[in-house]
Amino acid sequence: AQSVSQHNHHVILSEAASLELGCNYSYGGTVNLFWYVQYPGQHLQLLLKYFSGDPLVKGIKGFEAEFIKSKFSFNLRKPSVQWSDTAEYFCAFHMGRRALTFGSGTRLQVQP
């Protein structure tokens, strides 16, 4: 079955630290990949997406992700996190079936 794995369930960082959240998917065909963010008390928002082309994707708020097809990965990165990045981050993919398949999420806590 198609699935998404997020290996880090809870990450605690200090401000200005670098961030990398892992995401791996299991599907052999063409996929569209997404990172969504959910700030406390808010709805899910799109952070960035990959459909095709340049595998290094830049999103909002200084986030980027790299699609590595050979590793079935789509890791999220940010060179320097801020306290306001405290949120839950979800990796998701879509492969023809119209619904999204989500990972279980990573809770990021940034300490000032």
Place this chain on the structure above:
Amino acid sequence: GAGVSQSPRYKVAKRGQDVALRCDPISGHVSLFWYQQALGQGPEFLTYFQNEAQLDKSGLPSDRFFAERPEGSVSTLKIQRTQQEDSAVYLCASSSAERVQPQHFGDGTRLSIL
């Protein structure tokens, strides 16, 4: 506002009661999705509408779950004879005709079954 609107935000029901959750998608959005998010988990797909047609209901966990979108706009998710395992956040998302992705999500309805 211009986003996806869900009501109620919170719902508490006793086991065995029926509940109805409402979703108002973004105006003009053709596609509408329902997801269920259990505590500590990512959202899981329940069902998908394109206009008024329910094209995929493969994620509905049992025949107690029923969704409709009769006029291709507002949608209702109904759960009959609720069970404790139905406790979750129910998310609605919509997207435009041009691209099914990305989807725009509502704030969700947090359902608690006592």
